[in-house]
Amino acid sequence: MIEVKNINKSFGKNHVLHDFSAQFEAGQVNLIIGQSGQGKSVLTKCIVGLLEVDNGNVLYDGRDFSQMDRKERKEIRKEIGMLFQGSALFDSMTVEENIMFPLKMFTKMSKAEMQERADFCLERVNLSGRNKLLPAECSGGMQKRVAIARAISMNPKYLFCDEPNSGLDPSTSILIDNLIKEITYEYNMTTVVITHDMNSVIEIGDHIVFIHTGRNWWQGTKEEIIKTDNKEIIDFVYASKFMKNLKGKLG
Amino acid sequence: MNYIVSIGKYFGMLRYVFSRPERFKVYHTRTFSEIETIGINSLAIVAILSVFMGAVISLQTASNMDSPLLPKYTIGYITRSSTILEFSPTIISLILAGKVGSNIASEVGTMRVTEQIDALEIMGVNSLSYLVLPKVIAAVFFFPFLIIISMGLSLVGGYLAVTTTNLASHEEFVYGIRAFFKMGDIVYALVKTVCFAFIITTVSSFFGYYTKGGALDVGKSSTQAVVWSSICILLANFVLTQLLLL
Numbered sequence: 001m002i003e004v005k006n007i008n009k010s011f012g013k014n015h016v017l018h019d020f021s022a023q024f025e026a027g028q029v030n031l032i033i034g035q036s037g038q039g040k041s042v043l044t045k046c047i048v049g050l051l052e053v054d055n056g057n058v059l060y061d062g063r064d065f066s067q068m069d070r071k072e073r074k075e076i077r078k079e080i081g082m083l084f085q086g087s088a089l090f091d092s093m094t095v096e097e098n099i100m101f102p103l104k105m106f107t108k109m110s111k112a113e114m115q116e117r118a119d120f121c122l123e124r125v126n127l128s129g130r131n132k133l134l135p136a137e138c139s140g141g142m143q144k145r146v147a148i149a150r151a152i153s154m155n156p157k158y159l160f161c162d163e164p165n166s167g168l169d170p171s172t173s174i175l176i177d178n179l180i181k182e183i184t185y186e187y188n189m190t191t192v193v194i195t196h197d198m199n200s201v202i203e204i205g206d207h208i209v210f211i212h213t214g215r216n217w218w219q220g221t222k223e224e225i226i227k228t229d230n231k232e233i234i235d236f237v238y239a240s241k242f243m244k245n246l247k248g249k250l251g
Numbered sequence: 252m253n254y255i256v257s258i259g260k261y262f263g264m265l266r267y268v269f270s271r272p273e274r275f276k277v278y279h280t281r282t283f284s285e286i287e288t289i290g291i292n293s294l295a296i297v298a299i300l301s302v303f304m305g306a307v308i309s310l311q312t313a314s315n316m317d318s319p320l321l322p323k324y325t326i327g328y329i330t331r332s333s334t335i336l337e338f339s340p341t342i343i344s345l346i347l348a349g350k351v352g353s354n355i356a357s358e359v360g361t362m363r364v365t366e367q368i369d370a371l372e373i374m375g376v377n378s379l380s381y382l383v384l385p386k387v388i389a390a391v392f393f394f395p396f397l398i399i400i401s402m403g404l405s406l407v408g409g410y411l412a413v414t415t416t417n418l419a420s421h422e423e424f425v426y427g428i429r430a431f432f433k434m435g436d437i438v439y440a441l442v443k444t445v446c447f448a449f450i451i452t453t454v455s456s457f458f459g460y461y462t463k464g465g466a467l468d469v470g471k472s473s474t475q476a477v478v479w480s481s482i483c484i485l486l487a488n489f490v491l492t493q494l495l496l497l
């Protein structure tokens with residue numbers, strides 16, 4: 001479980017996060033949704049420590065990450081997997097080298113064990129046999145899947161995904177969403193997914209946090225989000241005229 | 252004010268670059284691949300430049316020696332002194348600042364804007380020491396070889412230029428090259444080279460690492476890396492010449 005307690009973050013005069021609090025439970029897919037520029041990425045970066053919070057606390061299963069020094073954080077980081085918006089694969093390494101990289105850096109595995117683990121992770125994301133490709137030779141969807149394989153190679157307890165289906169076609173998008181859902185349940189991970197894709201919300205959202213003007217505006221389940229009469233959520237969910245009309249017809 | 256902040260940030264960066272590496276074996280492999288990209292791949296350009304540089308220096312010297320009182324071997328002597336003391340270490344380092352510096356800044360800058368550096372940090376890797384340290388070691392170790400090769404080829408260039416145009420004979424030029432030779436000059440040049448190698452790799456990495464934005468900004472960082480590496484080389488050259496020669 002990850003607890004975020006009253007965090008604030010500003011860049012100069014731009015106050016991005018206001019007293020933000022939320023809880024993300026283990027074994028379920030937690031979504032952070034909201035319009036562009038509302039602070040979703042900043043929030044995740046604060047949680048994983050890529051940005052320092054101005055004040056407030058982030059707790060990983062009770063361990064206060066925000067108070068730790070670099071060395072203590074490193075131990076927690078080994079339990080974190082992250083899927084970046086642009087995949088962030090190391091482009092000088094092959095697919096399998098990307099997956100083996102954290103193993104090489106942080107475990108005492110033998111070459112054969114690493115190979116086995118890489119093959120296992122690739123199979124998990126349906127990319128068996130693509131070991132020797134370079135990231136530049138992979139399609140966007142494949143890159144995302146390799147990035148997932150790399151993120152799970154160290155058996156993380158916590159998984160973060162920043163807009164996992166941006167730039168993907170709807171069917172690939174669903175594939176990635178389901179993959180994230182499956183591995184979350186399979187390994188009982190605490191998964192946090194940033195998205196603004198309503199399909200994903202309905203498909204995989206166990207717990208949903210709606211962020212607006214840098215505040216935790218609303219939270220609940222996917223059943224609740226459809227019924228809510230919160231104005232900002234309705235504007236977000238039914239952004240297009242088509243959807244609005246549809247909602248009107250359905251009552 | 253901005254400059255002072257940047258200088259502080261630069262030295263702050265160096266502290267992380269030289270913190271203890273995580274996995275020695277990984278750094279070992281990385282260093283060898285950097286020797287290839289930074290060092291071996293610069294051999295050709297260094298060779299070509301050096302030959303022509305030496306040729307022009309000796310021709311210039313010969314054409315400016317009007318007085319019949321000056322012995323012909325002066326051409327060889329001046330070619331040797333100027334290439335060893337200044338042209339090879341400083342001019343070649345400036346050229347390398349352009350070639351290697353822009354390469355480093357764009358590589359590291361691209362990794363920054365595509366979040367590859369964030370990916371390293373999330374895994375718990377010290378991205379600065381992982382990315383920058385192998386480059387610094389490779390350059391500090393390999394640039395002296397490049398400069399020695401450059402010195403040799405400059406003299407060959409000078410020799411060919413002067414002898415083929417009959418401005419001096421084989422014996423005269425070779426005698427000039429060997430006249431009043433001090434081993435200290437070579438040491439002096441190599442000390443400078445090591446400093447320049449350090450400047451090029453760390454300054455360029457600095458601009459790459461702290462790139463903000465997108466592809467366009469990587470280009471800007473790359474330009475800044477070359478400009479500031481060159482300025483720092485010239486400043487360091489001035490200081491080192493005073494310290495070492497006087």
Ligand SMILES: Nc1ncnc2c1ncn2[C@@H]1O[C@H](COP(=O)(O)OP(=O)(O)O)[C@@H](O)[C@H]1O
Pocket residue numbers: 011014016034035036037038039040041042043
């Ligand atoms: N590194 C940064 N420096 C300054 N401002 C930033 C930085 N990162 C994000 N911001 C600002 O924070 C706000 C929220 O951005 P972000 O979290 O990326 O939005 P999104 O919800 O679309 O992910 C934006 O106004 C953005 O300009």
Ligand SMILES: [Mg+2]
Pocket residue numbers: 040041
């Ligand atoms: Mg974002």
